[in-house]
Amino acid sequence: MQKLKGTAVVAHGGGPTAVINASLAGVIEERRRHGEIVALYGARHGIQGVLAEDFLDLDREDPNLIELIARTPGSALGSCRYKVKEPDYERILEVFRAHNVRYFFYTGGNDSMDTTMKVAQLARQSGYELRAIGIPKTIDNDLAETDHSPGYGSAALFYACALRDIGADLRELPGRVTVVEVMGRNAGWLTAATALARHQPDDPPHLIYLPERPLPAEKLLADVEAVYRRLGYAVVAVCEGQRDEKGEPFGADLIAADGFAHALAGNLAHALSQLIARRLKLRARSEKPGLLGRTSAAFVSESDRQEARICGREAVHAALEGESEKMVTLVREPGAAYRVRTGLVELERVANVERRFPTEWIHPEGNDVLGPFLEYARPLTGEIAPRARLSGTPVPRRLG
Amino acid sequence: MQKLKGTAVVAHGGGPTAVINASLAGVIEERRRHGEIVALYGARHGIQGVLAEDFLDLDREDPNLIELIARTPGSALGSCRYKVKEPDYERILEVFRAHNVRYFFYTGGNDSMDTTMKVAQLARQSGYELRAIGIPKTIDNDLAETDHSPGYGSAALFYACALRDIGADLRELPGRVTVVEVMGRNAGWLTAATALARHQPDDPPHLIYLPERPLPAEKLLADVEAVYRRLGYAVVAVCEGQRDEKGEPFGADLIAADGFAHALAGNLAHALSQLIARRLKLRARSEKPGLLGRTSAAFVSESDRQEARICGREAVHAALEGESEKMVTLVREPGAAYRVRTGLVELERVANVERRFPTEWIHPEGNDVLGPFLEYARPLTGEIAPRARLSGTPVPRRLG
Numbered sequence: 001m002q003k004l005k006g007t008a009v010v011a012h013g014g015g016p017t018a019v020i021n022a023s024l025a026g027v028i029e030e031r032r033r034h035g036e037i038v039a040l041y042g043a044r045h046g047i048q049g050v051l052a053e054d055f056l057d058l059d060r061e062d063p064n065l066i067e068l069i070a071r072t073p074g075s076a077l078g079s080c081r082y083k084v085k086e087p088d089y090e091r092i093l094e095v096f097r098a099h100n101v102r103y104f105f106y107t108g109g110n111d112s113m114d115t116t117m118k119v120a121q122l123a124r125q126s127g128y129e130l131r132a133i134g135i136p137k138t139i140d141n142d143l144a145e146t147d148h149s150p151g152y153g154s155a156a157l158f159y160a161c162a163l164r165d166i167g168a169d170l171r172e173l174p175g176r177v178t179v180v181e182v183m184g185r186n187a188g189w190l191t192a193a194t195a196l197a198r199h200q201p202d203d204p205p206h207l208i209y210l211p212e213r214p215l216p217a218e219k220l221l222a223d224v225e226a227v228y229r230r231l232g233y234a235v236v237a238v239c240e241g242q243r244d245e246k247g248e249p250f251g252a253d254l255i256a257a258d259g260f261a262h263a264l265a266g267n268l269a270h271a272l273s274q275l276i277a278r279r280l281k282l283r284a285r286s287e288k289p290g291l292l293g294r295t296s297a298a299f300v301s302e303s304d305r306q307e308a309r310i311c312g313r314e315a316v317h318a319a320l321e322g323e324s325e326k327m328v329t330l331v332r333e334p335g336a337a338y339r340v341r342t343g344l345v346e347l348e349r350v351a352n353v354e355r356r357f358p359t360e361w362i363h364p365e366g367n368d369v370l371g372p373f374l375e376y377a378r379p380l381t382g383e384i385a386p387r388a389r390l391s392g393t394p395v396p397r398r399l400g
Numbered sequence: 401m402q403k404l405k406g407t408a409v410v411a412h413g414g415g416p417t418a419v420i421n422a423s424l425a426g427v428i429e430e431r432r433r434h435g436e437i438v439a440l441y442g443a444r445h446g447i448q449g450v451l452a453e454d455f456l457d458l459d460r461e462d463p464n465l466i467e468l469i470a471r472t473p474g475s476a477l478g479s480c481r482y483k484v485k486e487p488d489y490e491r492i493l494e495v496f497r498a499h500n501v502r503y504f505f506y507t508g509g510n511d512s513m514d515t516t517m518k519v520a521q522l523a524r525q526s527g528y529e530l531r532a533i534g535i536p537k538t539i540d541n542d543l544a545e546t547d548h549s550p551g552y553g554s555a556a557l558f559y560a561c562a563l564r565d566i567g568a569d570l571r572e573l574p575g576r577v578t579v580v581e582v583m584g585r586n587a588g589w590l591t592a593a594t595a596l597a598r599h600q601p602d603d604p605p606h607l608i609y610l611p612e613r614p615l616p617a618e619k620l621l622a623d624v625e626a627v628y629r630r631l632g633y634a635v636v637a638v639c640e641g642q643r644d645e646k647g648e649p650f651g652a653d654l655i656a657a658d659g660f661a662h663a664l665a666g667n668l669a670h671a672l673s674q675l676i677a678r679r680l681k682l683r684a685r686s687e688k689p690g691l692l693g694r695t696s697a698a699f700v701s702e703s704d705r706q707e708a709r710i711c712g713r714e715a716v717h718a719a720l721e722g723e724s725e726k727m728v729t730l731v732r733e734p735g736a737a738y739r740v741r742t743g744l745v746e747l748e749r750v751a752n753v754e755r756r757f758p759t760e761w762i763h764p765e766g767n768d769v770l771g772p773f774l775e776y777a778r779p780l781t782g783e784i785a786p787r788a789r790l791s792g793t794p795v796p797r798r799l800g
Contacts, residue, residue: 015569016568045574053797053798055794057793060793061793073568074565074787075572076790077790078572078574079573081573095799098799161698162692164697165691165692165695166690166692168474169691172474172478173445173475174478178690267667267686286667286688286690288686289689289692290578290686291566291570291578291687292562294569295569296562296698388465388476391461393460393461395499397453398453398498399453
């Protein structure tokens with residue numbers, strides 16, 4: 001295969017994750033081992049940085065600092081949610097030509113993979129030799145064709161620990177219901193992960209609802225009431241994208257009468273807690289960790305970090321092998337012990353495709369996840385310890 | 401001083417904290433060194449456990465497990481928010497007599513100190529010898545007569561890191577405003593602590609509002625707009641108990657026209673983000689870590705944990721010295737290096753007293769805190785590291 005000499009650009013698209021910088025470090029590390037890439041630029045704020053010709057010279061960064069950044073959540077390059085328009089693609093190519101950019105590594109979700117594919121297609125049609133490889137990244141785990149996406153394991157760890165800890169607070173100070181809102185847009189992968197910190201029966205969360213299963217408000221209320229009667233408190237995990245049985249924002253029909261549905265947009269857990277308080281006459285509150293779920297420096301899964309780095313390295317390796325218009329994937333090896341290797345998939349098979357949570361992993365009641373999901377997800381977060389509890393030997397009563 | 405032989409009861413009142421179990425471990429540890437306390441009971445769910453004669457025999461717990469629990473946030477005994485009524489006090493005394501309880505250690509905030517005081521007063525008036533000592537505990541830091549309260553340092557660490565991390569997310573993916581809701585009821589101590597993770601000018605949070613300073617909605621909007629124009633994003637920390645200049649729930653006058661003010665109760669940050677989105681036409685969102693701020697196992701300040709334990713030990717020590725109707729305090733020693741010792745204060749001086757954030761530590765603009773607060777608070781959380789960032793050498797542009 002012919003060697004292609006030129007500059008490489010690496011960029012980040014969409015929401016940051018806890019390990020996107022590990023993928024960046026993987027790109028930097030692998031690139032050092034090959035002479036064909038004569039310079040490595042980081043585009044500031046994703047494709048917007050390419051359009052604005054706003055690059056950082058990554059060859060000027062101290063390798064020790066890169067190792068620190070590899071362990072830091074968030075996007076060291078900055079990211080964007082810019083939806084690339086038709087005329088932008090010509091401009092991207094113009095910028096690439098000006099800097100002799102021959103390698104393009106875009107770390108992102110299914111939107112970013114679409115951008116990567118279109119840039120690569122235009123280059124090919126224009127006869128400009130460019131190798132474009134996508135590096136998977138999403139806390140939502142909704143990228144197709146990969147066992148899972150870097151970023152998911154750490155966000156899953158955050159939410160599993162959050163529900164364990166919030167759940168402990170309610171157990172210790174009962175008489176309350178709380179609804180915790182979990183990120184994930186239209187996919188329930190992260191919400192499902194809240195089940196991963198359960199160790200004993202009745203450990204929270206007691207109810208887990210996923211957007212893949214439309215949910216009648218009355219079902220939610222009946223579920224919460226049943227848990228509360230049994231335990232004296234209830235902890236609910238719900239995805240920000242949950243819809244009711246009509247496909248409407250959850251509970252819209254019930255709260256529309258009061259005319260404040262719009263006030264609750266973007267605040268599902270609060271809407272549900274209000275509904276529970278009003279209809280069940282229970283003390284209800286909501287928690288919305290929001291962005292903390294993808295940015296908290298305290299919750300990074302070690303295997304997630306390692307795999308993110310490997311994906312970055314593999315992107316460079318594949319491009320130098322002549323690959324283009326592909327995304328790096330993680331492939332789980334068969335066998336009892338968890339092991340993954342990398343693979344490659346055509347970008348057109350992942351661009352704009354949303355992989356939703358498998359319905360066969362949802363409990364028939366629609367309020368929990370099933371064992372096969374736990375087996376799938378456990379290696380991605382690593383072991384989650386229970387909180388220590390007293391053995392609790394009661395003192396015999398002396399009064400009536 | 402005459403030795404008093406009998407049973408001791410330890411209990412937790414109000415919201416759990418990250419280090420209340422460290423105080424419990426301190427009580428257990430100190431008690432082991434003295435023979436006068438013939439048995440140590442833990443009341444389940446605070447004073448409700450006393451009323452229900454629901455005790456755990458803490459002498460049956462493995463010391464190694466107690467050490468694990470000392471490092472676990474939350475209340476291992478369970479807590480309550482029960483407001484003790486007049487007839488309850490007789491019942492409490494009846495239960496204490498039945499178990500020969502001569503020592504009562506109640507770990508809590510100003511409500512719990514009131515309960516402790518009244519139990520002790522009734523015992524004294526009834527001629528029943530009882531030594532009652534309060535152990536300070538509140539994330540809100542609103543207990544009077546103590547330099548600070550165990551629980552505050554860890555919650556302050558949580559919120560400082562939360563604002564650092566959420567702020568990084570917005571810096572990296574700008575074009576947004578976020579309002580983060582911080583616990584603290586009517587006291588701004590925790591909200592103020594969000595300033596502790598700033599390392600560079602323009603580090604988030606950019607605006608900090610405290611309930612001790614009433615805030616006109618128009619001031620908030622002007623502040624947010626100014627920050628956004630300068631930086632391209634804005635991060636706001638606001639206390640859940642913030643009030644507008646009329647002392648009303650913040651922004652009530654502005655949102656009342658839409659008739660959904662009640663829908664926003666208990667959800668201030670969301671209300672403010674809606675207001676910002678509507679009035680400034682900016683993308684705005686809110687985060688509400690809520691209970692995570694006091695229960696997260698990942699954020700425990702080492703000095704907070706040590707001090708909580710010392711307070712537990714000192715409560716037992718003081719009671720055995722004959723003290724009663726007092727609360728343990730933390731007294732900061734003069735000098736450059738941070739050092740504290742314990743003290744004692746009459747319960748009547750802290751019962752139901754709310755210590756608010758000093759107005760002289762609030763910026764004249766009402767949207768930030770001043771240096772003396774940072775000096776006060778830094779030793780309580782310990783050092784908070786900045787997130788690693790690229791040095792960022794720009795590549796010279798080649799196009800127009």
